[in-house]
Amino acid sequence: MIRILVVDDHVVVRSGLMALLDGKNGIKVVGDAADGDEAIRKAVELQPNVVLMDFSMPPGKDGLTATTELKKKLPDTEVLILTMHDDEEYLFRAIQAGASGYILKSAPHEELLAAIQSVAEGSAYLYPNATKRLMSEYLDKIKQEGIAGPYESLSEREKEILSWIAKGYANKEIAEHLVISVKTVESHKSNLMEKLNLKTRPELVKFALKKGLLHYE
The missing domain is CATH 3.40.50.2300 (Response regulator)
Structure with a gap:
């Protein structure tokens, strides 16, 4: 019942x-x-x-x-x-x-x-129409995420810091250049490493190289 x-x-x-x-x-x-x-x-x-x-x-x-x-x-x-x-x-x-x-x-x-x-x-x-709509939006989302990849999920600041780290700059040097605190740099670094599923600096450098981020002035 x-x-x-x-x-x-x-x-x-x-x-x-x-x-x-x-x-x-x-x-x-x-x-x-x-x-x-x-x-x-x-x-x-x-x-x-x-x-x-x-x-x-x-x-x-x-x-x-x-x-x-x-x-x-x-x-x-x-x-x-x-x-x-x-x-x-x-x-x-x-x-x-x-x-x-x-x-x-x-x-x-x-x-x-x-x-x-x-x-x-x-x-x-x-x-029924709602189910079709949700499935369509889900598939579009999967498609877009597949095209974009994890790098596009980074904020502009995270992308900037990624480039500086990959070039070998220390957290303190990055902080001074960007006029932010060292703690902020460390926080962005932690976030971007997690988003990219990277564990070490060599992995990060390799990733940056593939993305064409290592253009030295």
Whole structure:
């Protein structure tokens, strides 16, 4: 039995969802709420497996804030965001808040039932277009990182210090030239060595040589 709490600020929508869901696919509607604060109170009281949470509920507490607070109190309760926003910004915010799923209000009833079943079983659920969008962005990111490589992840200051170190200058000499403290130089050196996965100065010199950074004046 999937115990579900329905949260939406519109009475008609809540009533419709409760009528649609109760008794279907092993779902039992244990309660409803009109805003985020009520949702948290009801969830603590009723201990549902899944909370079907509306995204926007003016003037009450919104669904994302409620989700964050609810997951702190009931980490084992899954939250499925139900929204009209087909927008990646809202999607990412929902995931960051701790939601296990994100589905549009325009989705067919069968898709909503499947989404509830999925999050209740501990899986994540995103509507099809969102999944395609996330996969596309992930692949683009991997492609860009593959092209850029670790050197491009360095800040301009780190690249500058890398060049000076590779040319044999001591930390104190670099600090004096760049008008920064020796401690700052050491910090940048540590960061850039970690980003480049280098352990020794000879490795750093070899890397700098390959990158064409050893042009002496």
